[in-house]
Amino acid sequence: MKIVKKTIDKLGKWGIKWSLWPPHLVTACCGVEFGHAFGSAYDAERFGMLPMGSLRQSNVIIIEGTITLKMAKYIKYVYDQMPEPKYVLAMGACALKGGVFYGSYHMVPASNVVPVHGYISGCPPTPEGLLKAVTELQREIAAE
Amino acid sequence: MMPFELSSDLVAALVFPGVLGILGFLVVAIWAERKLVARIQWRYGPLYVSKAIGGFLQPIADLVKLVFSELVLPRHTNRALFLSTPLALFIAEALPVAFIAAAPGLIIFYNPHGLAIAVVLWLLVAVFLVGMAWSEADKFTYIGAMREILLSAAYEIPLLLSLVAMLLLYGTADPYRVVELQNVWGVLLNPLAFLAFYISLVMSTTRFPFEIPEAEPEVVLGPYTEYGSTLFILSFGGTYVKLYAGALLGSVLFLGGWQPAVDTLSGALVTIAKMAALAFPLLILRAIYPRYRIDQALRFGWSKLLALSIAAVIFSIALRFAGVI
Amino acid sequence: MIAFALFLVLLAIALGALVLVGYLLAPKSPHVAKERRFEAGNPPFGEVKRRLLMQYVGYIYMVTAIEASAGLMVVVALWRGVVSLDVALALATALALIAIYVVRYLEKVADVKKWS
Numbered sequence: 409m410k411i412v413k414k415t416i417d418k419l420g421k422w423g424i425k426w427s428l429w430p431p432h433l434v435t436a437c438c439g440v441e442f443g444h445a446f447g448s449a450y451d452a453e454r455f456g457m458l459p460m461g462s463l464r465q466s467n468v469i470i471i472e473g474t475i476t477l478k479m480a481k482y483i484k485y486v487y488d489q490m491p492e493p494k495y496v497l498a499m500g501a502c503a504l505k506g507g508v509f510y511g512s513y514h515m516v517p518a519s520n521v522v523p524v525h526g527y528i529s530g531c532p533p534t535p536e537g538l539l540k541a542v543t544e545l546q547r548e549i550a551a552e
Numbered sequence: 553m554m555p556f557e558l559s560s561d562l563v564a565a566l567v568f569p570g571v572l573g574i575l576g577f578l579v580v581a582i583w584a585e586r587k588l589v590a591r592i593q594w595r596y597g598p599l600y601v602s603k604a605i606g607g608f609l610q611p612i613a614d615l616v617k618l619v620f621s622e623l624v625l626p627r628h629t630n631r632a633l634f635l636s637t638p639l640a641l642f643i644a645e646a647l648p649v650a651f652i653a654a655a656p657g658l659i660i661f662y663n664p665h666g667l668a669i670a671v672v673l674w675l676l677v678a679v680f681l682v683g684m685a686w687s688e689a690d691k692f693t694y695i696g697a698m699r700e701i702l703l704s705a706a707y708e709i710p711l712l713l714s715l716v717a718m719l720l721l722y723g724t725a726d727p728y729r730v731v732e733l734q735n736v737w738g739v740l741l742n743p744l745a746f747l748a749f750y751i752s753l754v755m756s757t758t759r760f761p762f763e764i765p766e767a768e769p770e771v772v773l774g775p776y777t778e779y780g781s782t783l784f785i786l787s788f789g790g791t792y793v794k795l796y797a798g799a800l801l802g803s804v805l806f807l808g809g810w811q812p813a814v815d816t817l818s819g820a821l822v823t824i825a826k827m828a829a830l831a832f833p834l835l836i837l838r839a840i841y842p843r844y845r846i847d848q849a850l851r852f853g854w855s856k857l858l859a860l861s862i863a864a865v866i867f868s869i870a871l872r873f874a875g876v877i
Numbered sequence: 878m879i880a881f882a883l884f885l886v887l888l889a890i891a892l893g894a895l896v897l898v899g900y901l902l903a904p905k906s907p908h909v910a911k912e913r914r915f916e917a918g919n920p921p922f923g924e925v926k927r928r929l930l931m932q933y934v935g936y937i938y939m940v941t942a943i944e945a946s947a948g949l950m951v952v953v954a955l956w957r958g959v960v961s962l963d964v965a966l967a968l969a970t971a972l973a974l975i976a977i978y979v980v981r982y983l984e985k986v987a988d989v990k991k992w993s
Contacts, residue, residue, distance in 0.1 A: 420902065423616025426601040426609075433918065448594040453586070456601055456610055461772040462915060464780035467621060486918045488910035491780050492622035492903065561880035571887045619899040627912040639892050646888055650881055661881035665952060672948040679942045686938075690914055701937050778915055782899035786892055 424493055425546045426456040429466040433486055436473025438500040438532045445535035452535075455542055468495045468545070471518045473532070474502035474509055480521045487522045495549070497541050498524045501531040560657035560816060568820050569654040569800060574646055577796045578789050582611040585835040592839040615785060623781045629689050637684035638779060638786035644680045645793040648673045652800050653727035655810045655819030667725040670801060671715050674756070677794060678704040684787065685775035696774025699846055700765040703755060706853025707762075711752035713861035717745040717868040718805050731809035738806040741871065745864035746806045751857055753798045753834070755849070757791060760837040764846050795834060799827040943975060 434442065445452045446459060460466040463486055475483060487494065498518035501507030504527055509515045518524050525548060528541045564570055583598070587606065590597025598610035625631050648670035653659040663669060678700060685697030719725050721742055722733050739746040755762045766774030779787045803809060803826035810819030844852070913921065 416902065419616060420620035423613045423620055426613035427617035431918075451590070451595040451597075453590060454596050454599040454607075456598055456607075456613060458614075461768045462777045462780075463918065464624065464778060464915060465618070465621075465773075465784050467617070481920075482918055485910055485920050488908050489913070489915070489918070491624050491911070492906055493620065559880075562883065565880040565884035566887070570884050571891060574888070575891070619895065620903050621899075622903045622905060622911075623896070623900050624911050626914060628914055635896070639889065639896075642892055643885065643888055650884055660884050661878065668952050669949075672945060672952050675948065676945040679938075679945060682938055682941065692915070692917075698937075701941055704941060772915075772917065781903065782896045785895065 421550055421552060424467065425549045427458075428456065428468040428495070428542065428545070429458050429460045430468050430470045431460055431463040431466040431486065431490075433463075433469060433483070434472050435475055435479050435483070436500070436502060438472035438503075441532045441535055442470060442472050442499065442538065445538045450535040450539060452539060452542065455539065455546070457542065463490050466490065467493055468497065469522070470497045470499055470538070471503045471522075471524075473500045474507065475516050475518060475521060476514050477516060478514075480516045483518075483521050495525045495545060496522050497526045497528065497538075497545060499528045499533055499538060499541075501529060503527075504529060507531055561660060561662075564654065564658040565650075565660045568658055568824075569649045569652065570660060574649065574793055574796060578792050579611045581792050581795065581831065581835065582614075583608055584832075585838060586610065588836050589839040592836070618781055618785055621781045623783070626689075626778060629778075630687060633687040634778075635783070637680070637687050638783050638790070641677070641680040641684050642786045642790045642793060644673070644677050645790045645797065647676075648797040649800060651727065652797075652804055653731070653809070654800065654804075654823045655816045656728070656814070657816050658820055659727060662727070665725045666727040667715075667719065667730060667801070667805070670797075671712065674794075674797065674801070675704075675708060675712075681775055688775070688778040690778050692772045692777040693775050695771045696765045696777070699767075699771075700758075700775060702846055703758070703762060703764055703849060706850045707752040707755035707857070710748050710853060710857040710861040711756060713858075714745045714748035714752060714864055715805070717742060717861070717864040718749075720865065721745075721868040721871060723872070727804065731804060731811065734808040734811060737808040737811070741876065742864055742868055744860060744867055748857060748861040748864050749802060749806065750830075751860075753795075753802065754837065755853070757795045757798060757834065759795075759834045761841040761844055762849055763838075763843055764849055767843060795831055796827070799830040802830045803827050946971070946975075 444450065446457070467490065469483070469487060469490070471483065487496070496518070498504060502509060502515070503518040505517055506512065506515050508531070526541045526545050528537045530537055566572060587597040596607075598607035601607050601613050602609040625634060650660040651663060651666035651670040651673070653662075653666075659666070681700055682697045685693040685700070718730075718738055721738070722730050724730060724733075734741075754760075758765055765771075766776060771777070773788075776784065776788045800823070803823055807826045807830070809826075810822045813819040813822045910920070
């Protein structure tokens with residue numbers, strides 16, 4: 409019985425790992441690099457990523473850059489509305505700690521808004537950085 | 553000697569045009585579409601999930617992920633309808649398959665007017681789709697449903713006329729007889745009807761130049777917006793089932809069905825090859841074409857496409873009088 | 878006929894089982910936001926800015942539905958050859974059901990405010 413449960417669990421983890429679908433949620437300029445990562449040069453679809461329109465089907469939020477207080481509300485809402493196995497990657501120096509807006513009254517680090525599973529540093533990070541974080545996230549999901 | 557033998561219609565229901573064929577087509581078509589589009593855009597497409605076989609496991613990984621994702625039933629909807637309409641839609645899209653023969657003996661439900669029934673059932677699908685969108689009660693699904701109805705207004709008449717042209721030409725709607733009559737393939741007898749049928753097929757499966765109801769930049773996913781988890785497979789996978797039914801109907805009516813082959817097994821293989829040939833350009837379209845606006849699609853459907861299909865009917869009647877068939 | 882029934886039942890069982898397995902296996906954590914309507918990531922607030930006109934949707938929907946079901950009736954009539962008593966009765970029943978539906982629907986549609 410335990411083995412069956414373990415196998416099913418492993419199968420689910422395998423599926424989630426190879427099919428991370430981010431919704432279209434772009435907060436700042438790192439969105440350009442995010443779009444680039446799906447283009448011909450870097451092709452994030454090799455890892456099974458597919459940008460989805462609706463967040464009902466997607467399971468990973470990639471926070472691209474600065475989060476203002478106003479935007480933080482919507483990110484929290486999107487995160488809450490997403491169905492359960494869900495992951496967050498914070499991309500760029502602004503999402504980490506503030507970047508060029510460090511100490512501003514209207515800036516929130518991503519980890520204060522939603523639980524973050526991985527950070528990508530850089531201003532903006534390269535698409536390679538994003539893909540590295542995605543593979544790290546895949547490893548983390550498999551090891552859970 | 554086996555203790556009991558499966559009759560050929562049970563095999564049809566279980567394996568080839570039936571359940572396994574439909575589910576297998578879903579997996580292969582989604583994988584092929586993603587790979588082909590990636591190839592055209594100078595990418596690899598899904599790869600690392602199973603590198604040895606070119607990422608063929610990608611649709612299965614997506615399926616597993618959707619199964620393991622939470623099933624959300626929004627509170628403002630009628631939950632029973634919300635759950636059951638995708639199921640009804642999928643089955644309605646698979647229904648026309650039952651009346652079309654894929655090889656000698658491989659038919660689920662034989663009827664001397666089988667092809668006509670299949671066509672009418674095909675037209676019924678839009679009704680279920682709009683019902684589904686309505687039960688979701690969302691503005692995106694509502695707009696998607698409206699576009700679906702308007703698009704069906706654009707393609708329904710040309711589709712019917714192109715099929716009427718072929719049935720007039722053969723003088724029968726019997727799924728076996730139609731294939732037996734095609735010493736020369738239907739596409740060579742009446743190319744106009746094939747063209748009209750093919751364009752209407754693109755419209756009715758909402759493939760790319762007419763991907764108006766689920767236009768992602770405008771209405772998120774159209775009628776499929778609210779569905780996540782397994783219900784997404786049922787609702788969105790249904791469009792591929794429609795493509796499967798359309799390709800089967802097209803290969804029987806226009807490409808001579810299982811023509812060179814005579815027995816069941818090789819006939820089924822020939823039909824599969826012809827269906828693939830019909831479905832392949834439709835999958836590539838996603839990478840090549842931009843999208844029509846709804847008014848452009850309606851104008852196109854009611855001017856050029858309608859003229860083409862009427863010409864096809866007239867051409868068929870002329871052929872019939874000339875005694876070609 | 879048996880094959881047709883088998884086809885439908887198998888398809889329904891396969892799809893139903895898929896939904897059921899998903900329901901049983903997936904984690905559940907209900908949340909207020911999840912059960913709300915999908916508004917492209919926005920929480921609902923304030924009054925609607927522009928209302929969508931809905932009063933003609935019902936008519937268009939009825940056209941698509943009734944057209945296709947009428948086509949089905951024609952095919953059934955063709956299939957049975959001459960129109961016999963049972964076919965005529967079935968047609969009459971179907972038409973009566975549609976008529977009842979239409980009448981009920983017209984009452985609802987008459988009040989435009991309900992649909993705007």
